[in-house]
Amino acid sequence: MPNRTRMIAGNWKMNKTYSEGVTLAQELSNALKEAAVSGVDVVVCPPLVDLKGVAGVIDFDKAPFALGAQNVYWEESGAFTGETAPGMLTDVGCTYCIIGHSERRGYFGETDEDINKKSKALIAHKIVPISCCGESLETREAGKQVEFVVNQIKADCAGLDITSGDQLVIAYEPIWAIGTGKTATPEDAQEVCGAIRKTLVEIFGEAIASQIRVLYGGSAKPGNVLGFLEKEDVDGALVGGASLTADGFSQMIQKAAE
Ligand code: 13P
Numbered sequence: 001m002p003n004r005t006r007m008i009a010g011n012w013k014m015n016k017t018y019s020e021g022v023t024l025a026q027e028l029s030n031a032l033k034e035a036a037v038s039g040v041d042v043v044v045c046p047p048l049v050d051l052k053g054v055a056g057v058i059d060f061d062k063a064p065f066a067l068g069a070q071n072v073y074w075e076e077s078g079a080f081t082g083e084t085a086p087g088m089l090t091d092v093g094c095t096y097c098i099i100g101h102s103e104r105r106g107y108f109g110e111t112d113e114d115i116n117k118k119s120k121a122l123i124a125h126k127i128v129p130i131s132c133c134g135e136s137l138e139t140r141e142a143g144k145q146v147e148f149v150v151n152q153i154k155a156d157c158a159g160l161d162i163t164s165g166d167q168l169v170i171a172y173e174p175i176w177a178i179g180t181g182k183t184a185t186p187e188d189a190q191e192v193c194g195a196i197r198k199t200l201v202e203i204f205g206e207a208i209a210s211q212i213r214v215l216y217g218g219s220a221k222p223g224n225v226l227g228f229l230e231k232e233d234v235d236g237a238l239v240g241g242a243s244l245t246a247d248g249f250s251q252m253i254q255k256a257a258e
Helices: 018-035 048-061 086-091 102-108 112-124 137-141 145-157 186-204 225-229 246-257
Strands: 006-011 040-045 066-069 096-099 128-133 169-172 213-217 236-239
Touching: 006 096, 006 169, 006 213, 006 246, 018 040, 018 048, 018 246, 040 096, 040 246, 048 066, 086 112, 096 112, 112 128, 112 145, 128 145, 137 145, 145 186, 169 186, 186 213, 186 225, 225 236, 225 246, 236 246
Parallel strands: 006 040, 006 236, 040 066, 066 096, 096 128, 128 169, 169 213, 213 236
Antiparallel strands: none
């Protein structure tokens, strides 16, 4: 049985100003230190303008979590107004970056091809992509969720140059469960996460794929997270709403440490 360290990642989305973000990071650091949580990898992904402030809390407070961005562009620099290069993220202390979130695919027209380029650029800069996938309600009702997500993984992960499983994280987030209060069941999550793992084995081989963390996301909260984590191919959670308070998020992390 592979021994993958569980991961709980918080996606703050477009919430928390710079000062609110610094306060939340400080509160989370205090809560995690007080609870002396260990054995779980924790990542927080604030909005871009908060990154430097949260990095400051991590540095000065030795906060027990890593820093992630919510998006990146694949070019190194240049005339791409409004975009952020991977090297800029590294320079402020990011070691993770969410890519391919369904909100970016849906509202901003990101394609699998874009996501693949972003992953390659991040990996080249030693930033770990948290690469998101997931089906719509329509696809699920048609019973095509496994086929759909497997195709996303094949396109998003094609040709990635990784030599170990800790260079990539996958997040399975069924779109119909995001921010809706409607969670997938642990069995729904395992069905798709298991298929994701098999696809990762085809792409990267058993040794690497067995070490890649596959997270569940979609209305995950302290009360339901353990049900997901108990499933064989679910190694953690990507958390939206419930990551916006130090109390709720640290409770989830403590559950994952159990
Ligand atoms: P919620 O936890 O708010 O449903 O959001 C999930 C998500 O999209 C995390 O990336």
